[in-house]
Amino acid sequence: MTVEVALSVMAGAGVAYLLLCDADDERTGYITRAELVVHRDSIAYTDRVRLRDVLVAPHTSAASYSFSH
Numbered sequence: 001m002t003v004e005v006a007l008s009v010m011a012g013a014g015v016a017y018l019l020l021c022d023a024d025d026e027r028t029g030y031i032t033r034a035e036l037v038v039h040r041d042s043i044a045y046t047d048r049v050r051l052r053d054v055l056v057a058p059h060t061s062a063a064s065y066s067f068s069h
Contacts, residue, residue: 003036003049010036020055032054 001009005043006018010033031051039045039054 001051002047003040003051003054004046006031007036008050009041019050020051025060027042029055 010016010018016034017030019027020029022028031054036054039049049064
């Protein structure tokens with residue numbers, strides 16, 4: 001998923017973060033809208049940047065139940 005698509009999904013769903021899952025649908029962390037906006041506003045950003053390209057060390061939190069994929 002691209003950063004733009006993720007931001008669009010988040011806006012449509014009214015959530016502040018997305019849960020991240022691995023290939024086995026196991027939760028691996030989350031990314032916030034604010035973090036994505038920082039990447040989108042960077043000079044190196046293009047509309048082809050994918051979530052996996054911006055994730056260095058995703059957050060983990062037991063309280064992160066909102067939206068997956």
